[in-house]
Amino acid sequence: MNRPTPVVLPPTAGATTAEHPWPVRMLTAKLTEYVAKAPALWVEGQVVQLTRRPGQGTCYLTLRDTDVDLSFSVTLAVRVLDALPAPLTDGARVVVHARPQLFPRRGSLHLAADDLRPVGVGELLARIEHLRRLLAAEGLFAAERKRPLPFLPRVVGLVCGRASAAERDVVENARRRWPAVRFDIRPVAVQGPTAVTEVVEALHRLDAEPEVDVIVVARGGGSLEDLLPFSNEALLRAVAACRTPVVSAIGHEVDSPLLDLVADVRASTPTDAGKRIVPDVAEELAGVAQARRRAAAALRARLDREASGLAGLRARPVLADPHRLLVAHGDQVVALRERARSALRSALARAADDVGHLRERVAALSPAATLARGYAIVQSADGAIVRDPAAVPGGELLRLRLAKGDLAAWAEGPWADGPWNEADDDESDAEEEELP
Amino acid sequence: MSGDVEKLGYEQARDELVEVVRRLEAGGASLEESLELWERGEALAARCEQWLAGARARLDAALAKDSGNTR
Numbered sequence A: 001m002n003r004p005t006p007v008v009l010p011p012t013a014g015a016t017t018a019e020h021p022w023p024v025r026m027l028t029a030k031l032t033e034y035v036a037k038a039p040a041l042w043v044e045g046q047v048v049q050l051t052r053r054p055g056q057g058t059c060y061l062t063l064r065d066t067d068v069d070l071s072f073s074v075t076l077a078v079r080v081l082d083a084l085p086a087p088l089t090d091g092a093r094v095v096v097h098a099r100p101q102l103f104p105r106r107g108s109l110h111l112a113a114d115d116l117r118p119v120g121v122g123e124l125l126a127r128i129e130h131l132r133r134l135l136a137a138e139g140l141f142a143a144e145r146k147r148p149l150p151f152l153p154r155v156v157g158l159v160c161g162r163a164s165a166a167e168r169d170v171v172e173n174a175r176r177r178w179p180a181v182r183f184d185i186r187p188v189a190v191q192g193p194t195a196v197t198e199v200v201e202a203l204h205r206l207d208a209e210p211e212v213d214v215i216v217v218a219r220g221g222g223s224l225e226d227l228l229p230f231s232n233e234a235l236l237r238a239v240a241a242c243r244t245p246v247v248s249a250i251g252h253e254v255d256s257p258l259l260d261l262v263a264d265v266r267a268s269t270p271t272d273a274g275k276r277i278v279p280d281v282a283e284e285l286a287g288v289a290q291a292r293r294r295a296a297a298a299l300r301a302r303l304d305r306e307a308s309g310l311a312g313l314r315a316r317p318v319l320a321d322p323h324r325l326l327v328a329h330g331d332q333v334v335a336l337r338e339r340a341r342s343a344l345r346s347a348l349a350r351a352a353d354d355v356g357h358l359r360e361r362v363a364a365l366s367p368a369a370t371l372a373r374g375y376a377i378v379q380s381a382d383g384a385i386v387r388d389p390a391a392v393p394g395g396e397l398l399r400l401r402l403a404k405g406d407l408a409a410w411a412e413g414p415w416a417d418g419p420w421n422e423a424d425d426d427e428s429d430a431e432e433e434e435l436p
Numbered sequence B: 001m002s003g004d005v006e007k008l009g010y011e012q013a014r015d016e017l018v019e020v021v022r023r024l025e026a027g028g029a030s031l032e033e034s035l036e037l038w039e040r041g042e043a044l045a046a047r048c049e050q051w052l053a054g055a056r057a058r059l060d061a062a063l064a065k066d067s068g069n070t071r
Helices: A024-036 A078-082 A121-138 A165-177 A195-208 A224-231 A233-241 A270-276 A281-315 A323-365 A368-372 A425-434 B002-007 B010-026 B031-069
Strands: A041-051 A058-064 A071-077 A093-103 A108-118 A155-160 A183-187 A212-219 A246-250 A377-380 A397-402 A405-410
Touching: A024 A093, A041 A071, A058 A078, A071 A078, A071 A093, A078 A108, A093 A121, A108 A121, A121 A224, A121 A233, A155 A165, A155 A195, A165 A183, A165 A212, A165 A270, A183 A195, A195 A212, A195 A224, A195 A233, A212 A224, A212 A270, A224 A233, A224 A246, A246 A270, A281 B010, A281 B031, A323 B031, B002 B031, B010 B031
Parallel strands: A071 A108, A155 A183, A155 A212, A212 A246
Antiparallel strands: A041 A058, A041 A093, A058 A071, A093 A108, A377 A397, A397 A405
């Protein structure tokens, strides 16, 4: 039977042999001790693969050498990450303060970091971002502060590089739209250490000119470092303080220096600025001509409407044919006259009838019939009718009215008293008897 | 009466003409009044036509002058 000899662990790694090895746990412990002696250090690299899980206090990233493909895993407290001015992007250059650490379970080595800072361009961008937040909080980017551009500026102030492409782009594009536009051009350094001072000075001068109604700050494209002056705090505050509207025309479409946020108008390029500061002459003249045509047409239409309305009124019968009024009255008069005449005729006819009737009655009452039967009416000279012979003394003229005429006779006196009476007694008695 | 028609503005004359036509068409006025109304209507219509002709002349003159200027 092999009784195991008491295990004697070699004190050092060098003392181990195949027959007297260390167990893994011994190696782990020893290495942990060894690694713990290494001091914390600053190491620079690129961030690749950043992992953070919600709710966890620690995040993990891989720090890779900028030139060769060697890397370390890094652990970092999440609050350090959150305290950064800008979120970490993949490939960002950083410096990390960390101590090497052995992860005992797997025996893997990593860096336990307690600080992380961006460097290089990352640092610059971070600084810009910080300034952006500061000025935004002060309200310098607020929409209410933006002044509208004048429709037609008397003079356009231009701050740009001497004889630069930016200058040419602004001027040519503006003149194409409005040939009469006037420029006041102030050439400045647009990058480097003197840029900020020169641009600010030019801005002040142009702002003080009363005829300059808009200022354009323009430069062509460049690297982040080249465009840095246009994210400079002093320059930005100078622009914010300008009373004249300022147009920012820096670099290309993708560039966004902070000047873009402070300016009253952001043009994507100098060419774009040239187009925005003046109106298009041809368009404006066409618009004016059209407005005049429309005004004249509207007035003509109004006059035509009024004229046809008037013609309509004039055509109304009461005005156009006034004879109708008179005709109506005339007809009425004729009708009335007819009625009058007809009434008169009827009255006359009635009267004639009446007369006719009366005549017949008179005729009926007349003594003519009696006279025709042989009677005579005896009238004395004064016209009185004689009924009594005693009333007529002898010798008086009598008028005898016979049927066929009047007879004059001299009265001899009453017949009964006369001499004739005796001679003809028999005849007269007979005659007397014959008389009815 | 035609004297005061001359002093009327265009809208006044036109509105009065409308009223005259309305009254004539409604009837009821005496013959004497109808004749007078009709005479006034004629005077008003003549005034309106005169005004419109003058306005057209002004417009045409102004346009002729302006198109001469912009050349």
